[in-house]
Amino acid sequence: MIADVIAAVLVLTGSVLALTAAIGLVRFPETLSRMHAGTKPQTFGMILVLVATLIRLSGHPDGGMLILTGMFALITAPVIAQRVGRLVYREQRTGEDLLDESQLRPRG
């Protein structure tokens, strides 16, 4: 019973996080800030929901695959953020006036 309550709290927190991220994705003005909003459910919210599912499936052999999914999410999120963020900075130059020095800025 207590495990069910914990799972319910985790699922609800993850869903609220996903909803706020989607609202941010619609309302934020630039691609970089949209990225900042959108990557929240990709790691933290997903991990919360997966932990809740793991609690519900405790002892089931498929739980290992959920752990695998969480590991994949944690490993691949930085790669996606680096690739997309680099492209966004190169093409849009958002917030460049805030930087003292940019090593991505093309020379010449």
Next chain:
Amino acid sequence: MTLVWTASGVMLLAAAVLTTYRALRGPTTLDRLVGMDTLLALTICGLAVWVAATYDTTVVPAIVALSLVSFIGTISVARFRVRDDR
């Protein structure tokens, strides 16, 4: 408990609708890319909630496959896409 699963399903559905709006509307390709990536993460969350609600574990391999496919898809679009005309 049913209320919890229904509420989280409704919230995830609303999030998916908003994300789809951004993916369709987004002024640049990169906005659409971020939207689609978030949409796939929301799909994974939704499937996990379904598994937790019904103990139906047949979709668990689909969750693992989706997490890998979203990585491959996002990276290849970021690598091979055509630049927007500004």
